[in-house]
Amino acid sequence: MGYIDQLPPSAKIDKIIQLHNEKQTWINQDKKGFLRYRRPSEALQEFSATTVNCSLDAVKIGAEHEISPHDRQTIESHLRTFCPWRKGPFSIFGIDVDSEWQSQRKWQRVLPKLPDLKNKVVADIGCSNGYYMFRMVPYQPKLVIGLEPSVQHYYCFKGLNGMAGQANLEIDLLGVEHLPLFPECFDVLFLMGVIYHRSSPVDTLRDVFCALKNGGTLILESQAIPGTSETALFPEKTYAKVPGTYFVPTGHCLKNWLLRAGFSDVELFCQHPMSSMEQRRTEWMEFESYSDFIDPLEPAKTIEGYPAPDRVFLRGWKK
Numbered sequence: 001m002g003y004i005d006q007l008p009p010s011a012k013i014d015k016i017i018q019l020h021n022e023k024q025t026w027i028n029q030d031k032k033g034f035l036r037y038r039r040p041s042e043a044l045q046e047f048s049a050t051t052v053n054c055s056l057d058a059v060k061i062g063a064e065h066e067i068s069p070h071d072r073q074t075i076e077s078h079l080r081t082f083c084p085w086r087k088g089p090f091s092i093f094g095i096d097v098d099s100e101w102q103s104q105r106k107w108q109r110v111l112p113k114l115p116d117l118k119n120k121v122v123a124d125i126g127c128s129n130g131y132y133m134f135r136m137v138p139y140q141p142k143l144v145i146g147l148e149p150s151v152q153h154y155y156c157f158k159g160l161n162g163m164a165g166q167a168n169l170e171i172d173l174l175g176v177e178h179l180p181l182f183p184e185c186f187d188v189l190f191l192m193g194v195i196y197h198r199s200s201p202v203d204t205l206r207d208v209f210c211a212l213k214n215g216g217t218l219i220l221e222s223q224a225i226p227g228t229s230e231t232a233l234f235p236e237k238t239y240a241k242v243p244g245t246y247f248v249p250t251g252h253c254l255k256n257w258l259l260r261a262g263f264s265d266v267e268l269f270c271q272h273p274m275s276s277m278e279q280r281r282t283e284w285m286e287f288e289s290y291s292d293f294i295d296p297l298e299p300a301k302t303i304e305g306y307p308a309p310d311r312v313f314l315r316g317w318k319k
Helices: 002-006 013-027 032-044 069-080 103-113 131-139 151-164 176-181 201-211 251-260
Strands: 059-061 090-092 095-097 121-125 143-147 169-172 186-192 212-224 264-273 310-317
Touching: 002 013, 002 143, 002 169, 013 176, 032 069, 032 151, 059 131, 059 151, 069 095, 090 151, 103 131, 103 212, 103 264, 103 310, 121 131, 131 143, 131 151, 131 169, 143 176, 151 169, 176 201, 186 201, 201 212, 201 251, 212 251, 251 264, 251 310
Parallel strands: 059 090, 121 143, 121 186, 143 169, 186 212
Antiparallel strands: 090 095, 212 310, 264 310
16 A cells, blocks of 8 residues: 555545555455455466556556467466456457557547656556556656455456556555545546446535646546536436446536536547447457347337447546
C-alpha cells in the first residue's frame, strides 16, 4: 500500500488504511472464491519479465525466450484462471491474450486529448486488470492508482504487475463510491465504462470533481445512446443484456451532467457506434458478447428494443 505516502494531507488517510486492511483481511480468507484467483496470482508473481513494453497495442510483459517451454505452459495455465479476460490485449512471455474488448482502440481515441501525465498522480476508477494503467507507463506518471472492487480483476492485475514490475502502478480493492476519501488528491482521473452503472450519476461526478486537485483533468468514457438531444434512457431492467445499467445518456446529456457537477470547458471529443469489431468473443472470453446483445433483425436496436449503443469520450477540468 505504498501509494498512501504519496497522497496529499487532504486525503482521509486513517479511513483509507482502515478500509484497505479490512479488504485485505476479507480476501485473505481461505475460501474457494478467493483462492481460485489468489493462488494463480501469487504463482505468476514468481516470474519476473526482463522485457516490458507498454507502448504497444498488446502490452508486452516478457518475451518467449525468457522462460522455458515448461514455465510457459505453467504461466498460460495460471493466466487462463482469470478468464473471461475483458480488457487487453496482452502478450505475456509470448502468450497472446486476446481479450473481449480491443481496448487499444479506446486508448487510441483518448491519446489526442491525453493530458500531461509526467510526474502526476493519476487515478483509474474501475481499472479492471489494469490495461490502461500499463498504457500510461510510457508517459512517466509519478503514480497511477487503480481502484477496482472485483477480486478477479484485482488479483489479475497483481499477477500481471508482479511479472512486469512497474513500481508506479498500484491497485486497491476500492470503488468509485470511495472517492470521498480522496479529496483534492489526483491530477488526472480516468472514469471509463463506469458512469452508466451509477444510480445517481451527477452525484458520482461531483465526487469525481472533489477528488481532483485544482487544475486537474477528467477523462470520461461511457456507453451512450445516439443523438444530439439532451436526454438519457432509463431501461426497465437491462440494456444490451447488462443488468445494473441505470441512465444511458446522449453525449450532450453527459456533457451537461459534467457541467452541473462543476467541471469547466467540457469537451465531447469523440463519439462512435459500437460494433463486434471492438467487443467480441475470443478464446479468452467465451461468453456472450456484443453480437448477442443486438437485435439480429434490426442492428440499430438492442435485444430489448432500445437504441444500440454508441461510445462517447469527454474531457473536463476542475479550475
